[in-house]
C-alpha cells in the first residue's frame with residue numbers, strides 16, 4: 001500500500017485505522033507515511049476509509065489559514081479527504097502478506113479467504129481429526145504485532161523434529177519446502193502477516209508433549225501464540241481424554257466451536273449416498289480452545 005504524498009493533507013485519520021500501527025505522520029514531510037516493513041497489506045486503510053476528492057492544495061491552504069486563527073479544519077474521522085491511498089501492484093514475495101492478512105482475498109493454495117484454513121470447523125465432512133486424535137491449531141500473530149515467516153519456521157521446525165505431520169490443506173504447509181524438517185521457503189522468511197495458523201494432529205497421548213514444545217518455541221519468537229485444540233466428543237457429547245490433560249497443564253478450556261455433524265447429513269442427502277453407520281453417525285465433533 002502507498003500514500004500519494006502529492007494528495008495527502010496530513011489530517012491523520014488513517015493513522016487510527018491501521019491495525020498494525022504502520023501509518024505515521026512524517027514530521028519532516030508533513031505527510032502520512034507507511035512503514036513498509038510493518039505493513040501487512042491488509043487493505044484496512046484503503047477499504048475502511050471513505051474517500052472524498054477534495055483538491056489537496058485547497059485543503060492545505062484552508063488548514064494553514066484557519067490554523068493561524070487557532071481553528072482546525074478536520075475531515076470526518078472515517079474519511080480520507082483526498083483519496084490519497086494507492087494500492088501497490090504486489091509481487092512475490094510481498095504478495096503473501098496480503099494473502100494472509102486481507103480476509104477478502106482467497107488464498108491460492110486453499111481457496112479459503114484470509115489466513116486460509118478451515119481448521120476443524122468442517123470436521124463432520126472432512127474427518128481431519130479422527131477418534132483418538134487431537135488436532136492443534138497454532139496461531140502466530142495478532143493485530144498490532146503480526147508475525148514473520150521466520151517465526152512460523154521456528155515453530156514448524158520444532159514440531160517437525162518431534163515427528164508430527166502437518167495438515168496438507170493449510171497455506172503454511174504449502175509454503176514449506178520440506179514438511180519433514182518444517183523448513184519454509186527462504187524467500188518469504190522476512191515477510192510479515194497479521195496472523196496465520198499452523199495445523200497438526202497427533203494421537204491424544206502426545207497432547208502434553210506437543211503443548212510443551214509450543215511453550216518452548218513461544219519463548220523464542222517475538223509474537224503472540226494462540227493454541228486451539230480440536231477433539232471429537234463421545235456419543236454423549238462429552239470429552240474426557242484431552243480436557244483432563246489441558247487442565248493438568250493449567251488451562252481452563254472452554255468449548256469455542258461445536259460441530260454437530262450437520263454438514264455430513266447435508267452431503268449425504270445431496271449425494272443420496274448410503275446412510276452412515278449408526279456408531280459413526282453418533283460421534284459429534286467439538287473444538288475446544290486451550
Ligand code: SF4
Nearest residue numbers: 008009011012014080
Ligand atoms: S487520511 Fe488521507 S489525507 Fe489524511 S493523513 Fe491519511 S492519507 Fe493523508
Ligand code: SF4
Nearest residue numbers: 018039040042043045
Ligand atoms: S494495508 Fe493494512 S497494514 Fe498496511 S498501512 Fe494499510 S491498514 Fe496498515
